[in-house]
Amino acid sequence: MLSDHVTSILIFAGIDVLMALSFYLPAAAGQLSAGQGGFMALGAYTAAWLSVEQGVPFVIALAGGGLVAALAGLAVGFPALRLRGLYLILVTFAFGEMVRVMFLNAPVVGAAAGYGGIPASTTAAHVVVVLVLVVFALSRIGRARMGLAFTALRDDETAAEAMGVDSTHVKLAAFTTGGLIAGLAGGLYAHYTLYIDPEAFGVSRSLFAMLYAVFGGLDTLWGAVAGAAVLSTLPEVLRGLKDWREIVYGLLILGTMLVRPHGLLSRRR
Amino acid sequence: MLAQQLVNGLQLGGAYALVAVGYTLIFGVLNLLHLAHGEVFMVGAYVGLALALAGAPFWAALLGGMAGAAVLGLVIERVAFRPVRDRGSHVTPLMTTIAVSLVLQHAVVKLYGAEPVAFPQVFAVVPVSLGPVTVTSLQLVILGTSLALMALLDLVLRRTWLGRAIRATAENPTVASLLGVNVSLAIVAVFVLASALAGAAGVLLAANFTAVTPFFGVKVGLKALAVMLVGGLGNVPGAMVGGVLVGVVEALSVGYLASSYRDAFAFGVMILILLVRPTGLFGARLAAV
Amino acid sequence: MSGPPARSVSTPLLAVEQLTKRFGRVTALGAVDLRVAERAIHGVIGPNGAGKTTLFNVLTGLVAPDAGRVTLGGIDLTRLPSFRRTALGVCRTFQNVRLFGSMTVLENVMLGRHCRTRGGALAPLLRLPWRASERAATRRDAEAVLEFVGLAGKAHHRAVDLPYGDQRRTEIARALATEPRLLLLDEPAAGMNETETVEIADLIRRVHARDVTILLIEHKMSLVMGLCERVTVLSFGEKIAEGDPAEIRADARVIEAYLGAR
Numbered sequence: 025m026l027s028d029h030v031t032s033i034l035i036f037a038g039i040d041v042l043m044a045l046s047f048y049l050p051a052a053a054g055q056l057s058a059g060q061g062g063f064m065a066l067g068a069y070t071a072a073w074l075s076v077e078q079g080v081p082f083v084i085a086l087a088g089g090g091l092v093a094a095l096a097g098l099a100v101g102f103p104a105l106r107l108r109g110l111y112l113i114l115v116t117f118a119f120g121e122m123v124r125v126m127f128l129n130a131p132v133v134g135a136a137a138g139y140g141g142i143p144a145s146t147t148a149a150h151v152v153v154v155l156v157l158v159v160f161a162l163s164r165i166g167r168a169r170m171g172l173a174f175t176a177l178r179d180d181e182t183a184a185e186a187m188g189v190d191s192t193h194v195k196l197a198a199f200t201t202g203g204l205i206a207g208l209a210g211g212l213y214a215h216y217t218l219y220i221d222p223e224a225f226g227v228s229r230s231l232f233a234m235l236y237a238v239f240g241g242l243d244t245l246w247g248a249v250a251g252a253a254v255l256s257t258l259p260e261v262l263r264g265l266k267d268w269r270e271i272v273y274g275l276l277i278l279g280t281m282l283v284r285p286h287g288l289l290s291r292r293r
Numbered sequence: 294m295l296a297q298q299l300v301n302g303l304q305l306g307g308a309y310a311l312v313a314v315g316y317t318l319i320f321g322v323l324n325l326l327h328l329a330h331g332e333v334f335m336v337g338a339y340v341g342l343a344l345a346l347a348g349a350p351f352w353a354a355l356l357g358g359m360a361g362a363a364v365l366g367l368v369i370e371r372v373a374f375r376p377v378r379d380r381g382s383h384v385t386p387l388m389t390t391i392a393v394s395l396v397l398q399h400a401v402v403k404l405y406g407a408e409p410v411a412f413p414q415v416f417a418v419v420p421v422s423l424g425p426v427t428v429t430s431l432q433l434v435i436l437g438t439s440l441a442l443m444a445l446l447d448l449v450l451r452r453t454w455l456g457r458a459i460r461a462t463a464e465n466p467t468v469a470s471l472l473g474v475n476v477s478l479a480i481v482a483v484f485v486l487a488s489a490l491a492g493a494a495g496v497l498l499a500a501n502f503t504a505v506t507p508f509f510g511v512k513v514g515l516k517a518l519a520v521m522l523v524g525g526l527g528n529v530p531g532a533m534v535g536g537v538l539v540g541v542v543e544a545l546s547v548g549y550l551a552s553s554y555r556d557a558f559a560f561g562v563m564i565l566i567l568l569v570r571p572t573g574l575f576g577a578r579l580a581a582v
Numbered sequence: 583m584s585g586p587p588a589r590s591v592s593t594p595l596l597a598v599e600q601l602t603k604r605f606g607r608v609t610a611l612g613a614v615d616l617r618v619a620e621r622a623i624h625g626v627i628g629p630n631g632a633g634k635t636t637l638f639n640v641l642t643g644l645v646a647p648d649a650g651r652v653t654l655g656g657i658d659l660t661r662l663p664s665f666r667r668t669a670l671g672v673c674r675t676f677q678n679v680r681l682f683g684s685m686t687v688l689e690n691v692m693l694g695r696h697c698r699t700r701g702g703a704l705a706p707l708l709r710l711p712w713r714a715s716e717r718a719a720t721r722r723d724a725e726a727v728l729e730f731v732g733l734a735g736k737a738h739h740r741a742v743d744l745p746y747g748d749q750r751r752t753e754i755a756r757a758l759a760t761e762p763r764l765l766l767l768d769e770p771a772a773g774m775n776e777t778e779t780v781e782i783a784d785l786i787r788r789v790h791a792r793d794v795t796i797l798l799i800e801h802k803m804s805l806v807m808g809l810c811e812r813v814t815v816l817s818f819g820e821k822i823a824e825g826d827p828a829e830i831r832a833d834a835r836v837i838e839a840y841l842g843a844r
Contacts (some may be wrong), residue, residue: 034294056384065820107381114522121515123562168717169699172685179682186642186676188668188697188760207384227515231328231391238388243684267403278373281389285381 035216037256038151042209043156043229044236046202052166053198053240054178055104059116060206061229062123065222067093067207068214070140075215082145082215086154089211090204096123097203101196103213120230127222138221146216154208162245162250174198206233239277241287250289274282296426298544306540307439308501312513313321313532314446315487319343321463321527322483325386329369329394330491331514335543336415337362338499339401342412351415353497355438362492363485365527369393370484394510401507409504434502435497442493443533446486450529463527492543522568593656595620596641596764596793601650603636603790603819610636612819613650618764618812623786623796625810627803627830629839632816634799635677638766640769641797642674643667669697671763675753675770677799681741687752688737691724694759724759731785747778754785764795771802782811807831815839 026034046060071089071204074080080088107115114283133139165171173194176184185191214220232255240251258276263268312334319327341358373389385422418431450456462479470476487558498513499505520539524531542562594617603611610633618624626634639645641652643664652659659667673694682690699720700843728734731751736744750770754803757765770786783805790796800806806813807827813832815823817839824828830836 107780110320110324110526113326113387117518118522141684156590169696169720170532172689172693174695175684175689176696179684180680182644183676183682184678185664186644186668186674187694187756188665188673189693190665227511234384235388235391238382239385242382242384267399270399271403272398274392274399278389278392278396281381281385281392282372282376285377285385 026148033257033260034148035146035151035212037253038148038155038237039209039213039216040232041155041160041237041249041252042205042212043233044240044248045162045245046204046206046209047233048242048248049162049205050195050198050236051200051237052171052178052245053174053194054181055195056113056204056234057100057116057199058107058203058227058230058234059100059120059123060233061225061227062116062120062203063093063096063203064210064213064229065123065225066096066203067210068220068225069127069139069210070207071211072139072214072220073133075143075145076139076141081234082143082150085145085215086208086211089214090207093207093210094115094200094204095205097199097201098196100203101199104199105192105195117164117230119225120225120227124222124226125277127225129200134221136222138219140203140219142214142218142220144215144218146212151212152211157196158205158208159245159249166245170194170197201214237275238287239280239284241284241290243290243292245288247287254288295545299541300426300428300432302541302544303537304428304436304439304501304540305544306537307436307443308498308536309513309516309520309540310536311490312441312517313524313536314443314529315491316517316521317434317524317527317529317532318388318483318487319578320461320521321375322459322480325374325383325388325437326390326518327369327487328387328514329373329397330390330487331396331512333362333365333395333488333510334370334491334495334513334517335505335507335510336365336397336401336489336495338360338495338505339405340492342410342499342505345415345559349499351434354415355493358490358496359489362495363489364477365397366484366488366491367481368383369488370481374480374484387533392438398507398510405507407507409506411504412499412502414503415500431500435501438493439498442490446490446529455479461485484497523562552565593620594618595622595655596797597651597653598637598641599651599653600638601637601652602648603633603645604648605638609812609819610648611640611650614816614819614821616786616797616814617822618797618819620702621790621795622794623790623798623810625806625813625814626799627795627801627806627813628816631818633819634816635768637816638674638768638797638799639765641667642672665697668760668762671761672766673757673760673762673764674766675750675757675768675784677768677772679746679749679753681752681756682750683740683742685741686738687733687741687744687755688721688724688728690752691727691755691759692720692739694727694756695720695723697760727755727759729789730758747774747782751785754789758789758794760796764797765789767796767798767800769799769801771800771805779805 043060043064046063047057050057067089070092071085074085074088075082100116104112104115127133128136173184173189176187176189177191177194181191236252236255237248239255240249241247259269259273260273265272280288284290312330316330328580337358339415340361341354344354344357373393374386377385379388415502418429420427420429421433450459458474458479459482461472461474462476466476515537520535521532523539596618598614598616600615601611602613614637626637627693628634629695636645640647643662647660652671657670659670682693699716725734725737728737731754733748733751733755738750741749744752756768767786771782774782779802786796786809798806798810811826813825813827813830814821815836822832822835822839
């Protein structure tokens with residue numbers, strides 16, 4: 025059996041991979057989001073509340089968190105239809121901050137003090153199962169009709185529309201699914217840490233989801249998987265460096281992005 | 294009471310504006326978000342702190358903070374922007390600057406520790422009565438310095454050849470270079486100017502809050518981002534007015550809203566502005582300075 | 583008393599009425615009327631800035647008109663979004679080729695099948711048997727179109743890496759994959775040499791022979807006069823002449839518009 029330490033690293037890495045995928049999905053349709061942490065927060069708080077206050081089985085709690093985050097994704101998708109590029113990044117960032125501040129002021133779930141007493145339901149097996157399902161689903165979608173429409177939208181939105189792609193539909197689907205994945209990640213996270221507070225889902229959570237995916241390369245979903253897996257476990261590898269660790273970590277990311285600006289797994293250079 | 298809050302807001306807003314002006318300059322010229330700009334601000338504050346601890350007068354700490362930040366801005370342009378300017382996707386510079394901000398935060402942790410460091414009282418803070426309101430001499434210095442620096446920046450952008458080069462580059466780098474503008478130089482100048490202003494804001498706010506931490510830049514950086522949005526991306530006067538506006542609104546809401554709601558309010562306003570008027574309250578573009 | 587069959591009696595496939603579009607103070611289209619007969623090859627010519635591409639953009643829904651109406655076979659398109667018009671049978675190519683940069687030639691054409699196939703994000707997960715074969719069918723259809731335009735050998739090249747002429751062919755193939763009733767070609771021979779121009783004319787004829795109505799913007803007069811049975815001339819957003827190639831060549835206003843534009 026794996027030691028607790030290794031298990032914990034694997035679980036957090038798995039959750040990070042899910043977050044990277046939740047960023048990748050809208051990004052594959054050209055929609056860059058800096059607010060995935062907000063969806064994760066919604067999933068985590070909803071799932072935790074369902075477990076703690078309603079006593080529902082873990083799977084239901086997880087699904088409930090995913091559902092709420094998916095609906096939030098849909099809701100964010102609508103205003104996002106009007107915005108592009110950095111403006112979209114800024115709006116989604118503002119959304120993430122709104123969510124964080126909302127939970128900071130929600131006494132039902134502990135407000136700034138955080139929300140505890142969540143049952144310890146998440147195991148490594150759960151994370152693996154969710155991850156495998158998500159990756160399997162995304163890779164199938166990626167090769168099918170919708171996958172091509174995502175890519176078309178990312179490459180040239182006007183041409184995609186003119187060739188018959190309903191960009192509204194595709195963008196909403198992308199944001200909703202991205203929200204769903206982040207919500208699932210949040211539910212898994214809450215039932216592993218057993219205590220959550222709004223700061224865990226702030227800007228840095230959102231930016232790291234983006235960083236993982238871009239670091240791995242946005243060409244395929246495997247880029248997001250690889251990027252998150254590498255960057256999530258790298259701090260463990262660098263443990264021996266003690267207080268130089270974060271500095272070296274940052275320098276390694278910087279160096280890699282300079283050598284491979286399109287990401288680790290990208291075919292482009 | 295209201296007038297008092299107004300003064301507090303003005304002084305806070307002036308410092309926000311200094312950081313936001315840098316964001317918006319860089320955005321206007323390069324169409325990029327500089328996510329380590331908050332850390333440039335923070336490093337400026339620490340340089341000022343180091344000088345003040347060494348017994349330097351306040352003006353020297355301020356100039357030192359500006360110089361330190363300017364040098365840092367130059368280095369960041371070299372290592373994190375220039376190499377990916379024409380390569381990679383348009384999120385690549387976002388990632389390189391996140392990496393830089395990580396490195397800077399933890400480098401400062403290494404040097405000064407993660408705990409807040411008290412900023413020495415650099416001069417005797419005396420209350421000054423101005424009619425119905427009382428301000429401290431420090432508040433006056435902060436407000437005065439912010440206004441002076443922004444006026445100076447405005448002058449540089451409007452009246453000098455360097456300013457013209459920067460504005461031309463913001464308008465269209467290709468055309469600018471065809472017309473003989475040294476685009477690379479303009480970009481470097483933008484980083485130096487933006488960083489120096491952030492450094493000044495760092496020292497001013499550190500003196501105001503009386504302490505600094507290595508993560509001091511994160512919150513202020515986010516706030517400056519909001520200010521840039523309110524003022525219009527790439528719009529320098531917009532960022533100046535927007536900074537003051539956000540500062541005043543923040544100070545005024547102290548009396549009426551719980552502090553944790555204040556941020557929600559600010560971000561709500563930010564989303565609304567982006568949706569209703571994506572170019573900000575005062576329109577986008579730097580070229581039209 | 584039976585005269586020759588009058589063209590104007592047959593209902594047109596495309597009817598444009600009083601179409602108007604202004605950009606600020608510039609009138610790109612000033613109350614333009616246009617009728618394109620079913621199975622015609624109809625040319626649109628005019629000096630630069632005459633409003634030709636704006637016409638295409640309004641017809642395909644990329645730009646909303648200020649006034650006027652567009653109908654296709656009696657269906658009002660005026661307020662429909664771009665992708666719905668494609669589903670109803672209007673598709674186009676772009677003057678400055680707009681292929682999907684990260685896709686292969688085949689994938690570009692497969693994307694054209696989007697509006698003729700079904701299956702959202704959930705479909706591939708449900709694994710319904712007829713879904714499983716859909717991708718294969720899409721691929722076969724796309725390959726057939728590539729064969730038709732003569733690009734079968736280049737299916738797996740990245741589209742944007744192809745020579746210019748092949749990129750234009752890919753765009754035509756992608757548009758054909760949507761099964762258009764009306765195909766709008768925006769300067770298909772721009773930047774091509776004489777041999778390539780002859781080849782593209784041949785391709786347009788073969789597309790036409792498949793019962794596709796064609797509306798063609800082109801600057802190369804030889805191509806327009808050789809292909810089109812009817813030609814409309816725009817100048818500064820106004821329709822100044824319409825007729826068969828011989829009539830257009832003889833029209834004094836057309837000659838003036840072209841000479842005046844110099």
